[in-house]
Amino acid sequence: MLQFDTFQKFSKDGMDAAMTSFGALSRGIQSAAVEAVDYAKRSFEQGSQTVEKLAGARTLDTAVEIQGEYLRAAYENFVAQATKMGELAAATAKEAYAPVETLVVKARAA
Structure with a gap:
């Protein structure tokens, strides 16, 4: 009976960790989408002004x-955006993995 209770608790903890991870992943993807749309708008406006x-x-x-000014500014904006998206992806991965990592630590201790 003790093993079943342990298995049941571990299963519940696993489901909770998965849901928390999926929530973090969802928020990260939404943030990335908002950033991409904002960058596209800024780039379009900058291109229109240049024309x-x-x-x-x-x-x-x-x-x-x-x-030349346009190309320099577009390159700088692209590098800044790529850096921002990379940081966002890393933060999302870290946040999404944290519940799983906690679960693995608990499983090793058991």
Whole structure:
């Protein structure tokens, strides 16, 4: 009877850990989606502003300068966004794994 109770508690703890992990994973994916949409909006707006500036450029030198500024800013924004998404993914993985890790520690102790 003791083994059945132990198994039942372990099963319940496993289900609780899985649900907590899935919740953390879900929140992380939602956060990543919001970040991706915000980045896409900012990139589109930045591109639109650059096209407007290019349309108003009077000389080739000015157009090249505007394009260079755009490329530099777009690259910096991309690197910043990639770093942010990487940090978000790492934090999500850590949060989602924490309940499982606790369960494994408990199982080893038993």
